[in-house]
Amino acid sequence: MPKIVDHDERRREVLDATWRVIGRVGLEATTVRRIAEEAGYSYGVLAHYFKDKDDILVSAHRLAFAQARDRIMAATADRTGVDALRRAMLEALPLDAERFLEAQVDVSFLGRAVASDHLREIRSKSNADARWLWAAFVEQAQEDGEIAPDEDPELVADEVMALIDSVSIQAIIDPERVGPEHQLLLVERLLGRLGARGAGPTG
């Protein structure tokens, strides 16, 4: 009788192993063979999931976005307005080791996307999802009267995502300059310019 394989469960195991390997040895040194060892599967089984380096990168990218989204949802479940927007932004910034790893995956992905239609397409789709999420926070803050009603939520979402992209880059390039304190300062400057009248950063 053939062994029954739960493909979703195995995929999840493989993804978790991928993330652990990236965290331990870095994205550059992450190979299909290392992920196979970590997950306890043969190279042959893993080759079914990852054809090449770009496949590993796509999985890592999806995992990073899913993790950030889960954290954002958890951090804002009982919050509204600018308070929720601020908390969501903090979950997307490289403020600790786990999120710094997400930023590294993100910037590596962008670099390889320059020469890859396939990676650009995947990133464009992720961006559209993210833009939708950020615009929803902005709209909620507008309903609460905390962001001016004439602001275009999609444009503000662009600016939020621009801040996250650029802080991710700068935290990698200049980690001493763009540490947590500087990141929080940039968040407050953006919120301040939106005429945000929500609870302060410690609220």
Added chain:
Amino acid sequence: MPKIVDHDERRREVLDATWRVIGRVGLEATTVRRIAEEAGYSYGVLAHYFKDKDDILVSAHRLAFAQARDRIMAATADRTGVDALRRAMLEALPLDAERFLEAQVDVSFLGRAVASDHLREIRSKSNADARWLWAAFVEQAQEDGEIAPDEDPELVADEVMALIDSVSIQAIIDPERVGPEHQLLLVERLLGRLGARGAGPTG
């Protein structure tokens, strides 16, 4: 008698050839061999300039920054205040094919810098130079009374550079969405939020 080689001139020729090859075949497909053919030198001579792919990338990065800087200086020679700041920003954004190529080089460089101390160091130095340049424009606009005197020029420079980084990324990922019109809109939003009272975008 040995042939007298003007090393600076040859370096310049090699750099120009590097840029032409990148423009024609893209950074991924750019090799030392192709640059040698383009420059009309032997592979052996070129190997003296480029040890590996990262060396090509470093040269391309330096060239892109130097080109942008030259354009910024030319575009702002007889300008001051927010007018000069705006014109400088436009020279740094991917508004045409040449500057789009600079953005591609920049994002490729960032991606590879994630795993390279050497590339991060070079980028950190370039960023410090750029920050100095942008802060000088901000200070001049403050002297002209066009940006509020209590703004920290270095922080505003951070925001200008964040906009340029993120627009470069988005123009690569979503070229149809983040075309010239959208880029100009984001510039005006940033300037508007600085309380900039300079000449309008057509001034």
